[in-house]
Amino acid sequence: MRRLNRNLDSASFPPSFTGPNRLAWELELLQQQREIRRQPTEKHKFQASRWKQAKGQLIRETINKCAYCEVNFTTVAYGDVEHYRPKSIYWWLAYTYFNYAPSCQLCNQKFKKANFPIPSAALQAPLVRKNSSDSYLNRLAGFITPDPLDDTLGRPFAAFTADHTNERPLSIDPYLDDPLDYFAYDHDDNVKEVWIIPLNNTVSGIALSCIDLYGLNRKDLRTKRYQALFNYRAVREIVEITTPGSRPNRAARASLQLLLMDNAEFLGMYQHYETRPVDPVPDII
Ligand SMILES: [Zn+2]
Numbered sequence: 001m002r003r004l005n006r007n008l009d010s011a012s013f014p015p016s017f018t019g020p021n022r023l024a025w026e027l028e029l030l031q032q033q034r035e036i037r038r039q040p041t042e043k044h045k046f047q048a049s050r051w052k053q054a055k056g057q058l059i060r061e062t063i064n065k066c067a068y069c070e071v072n073f074t075t076v077a078y079g080d081v082e083h084y085r086p087k088s089i090y091w092w093l094a095y096t097y098f099n100y101a102p103s104c105q106l107c108n109q110k111f112k113k114a115n116f117p118i119p120s121a122a123l124q125a126p127l128v129r130k131n132s133s134d135s136y137l138n139r140l141a142g143f144i145t146p147d148p149l150d151d152t153l154g155r156p157f158a159a160f161t162a163d164h165t166n167e168r169p170l171s172i173d174p175y176l177d178d179p180l181d182y183f184a185y186d187h188d189d190n191v192k193e194v195w196i197i198p199l200n201n202t203v204s205g206i207a208l209s210c211i212d213l214y215g216l217n218r219k220d221l222r223t224k225r226y227q228a229l230f231n232y233r234a235v236r237e238i239v240e241i242t243t244p245g246s247r248p249n250r251a252a253r254a255s256l257q258l259l260l261m262d263n264a265e266f267l268g269m270y271q272h273y274e275t276r277p278v279d280p281v282p283d284i285i
Contacts, residue, residue: 003174003175013057019147025095026092027142029091033128034130037128037129037130046094054081054100058101066103066104068174069221071104071265079104080102082101084171089116091125101175110215111214112213119170119205143155146160169206170210170213171210171213183197183198184198187226192226193225194226196211196225197211224266228266229266233281235252237280239253260274
C-alpha cells in the first residue's frame, strides 16, 4: 500500500459528485433515512450506477492499481469502487467521492466485504428523526459531506479528515494516512515470500487489523511481492557495489528509476526500502 492523492482537476472530475447533483443525492439519502426511522423495515435504496461513475477517475488516480494490495488489476478485471467506510453502516457516505477507493475484487469482495473495524464508537450519523421536517432535511443536504471541487459548498474537508482521525479506524485510508508510517516487510529467501508486517509496536494494532481486513498477506501476494523485492534488491546491490558513472552503475540506476515509477506494483514496498538497507540477493535461488 502506498500514499495516494486525489486528482481534483475539474476538467476530468466526474461532475455528479459535486455541485447541485451532490446536494440532490444527499437529500435523497436523508429522506430515505427518515423513512427508515418511520418504518424500520425500510432500507436505503443505494444505486451502484452512481459510484460506478467515479471508477474511471479513481483508476487514473492509482494508475490502474488496487489502492490496497497495489496490484495492477485493469489488465484482467474491471475492479470495484470500494467504499472505505461501508455504506451499510455509514449510509450518508454512500455517494461521497472521498469515501471511494479503486480496489481489486479480492481485496474488496473476498476479504473486506462490509467489515470496518473501529476501536470504540463509530462516527455520529447525521441526525434524522421520523418527524424531521422537509425544510430541516433541505438545510442539512449538501453539508454532510465535502464537495470535492469547492470546499465552501459542503462539509469542510478539514472536518471530514478530523472525523477520520477521531474515529481512528483499525484500517488505513491510503488517501488520508501514509502507509509508510504503518507497514514494513519481512522477506524469506527459503520459501520465497514477503510478508507485510507492522512498522513498529505503536502502530501494530492498526497495521495488523488492516492487513487482515484486506487479506494483504494472501499467498499470491506474498509470492508476487517476493519476486518484485528480489528484483529491487538485485538492482540496489548493483547500484551500491559498482563505480558511480560506470556503465553497469548507470544501467542499474535506470532500472531502479523504472521500478520506482508511479505505476509500479508494490511501489509502497520499494518506498519503504528506499531509506533503508536491503539484504544482498542470494547466489542461488
Ligand atoms: Zn487488491
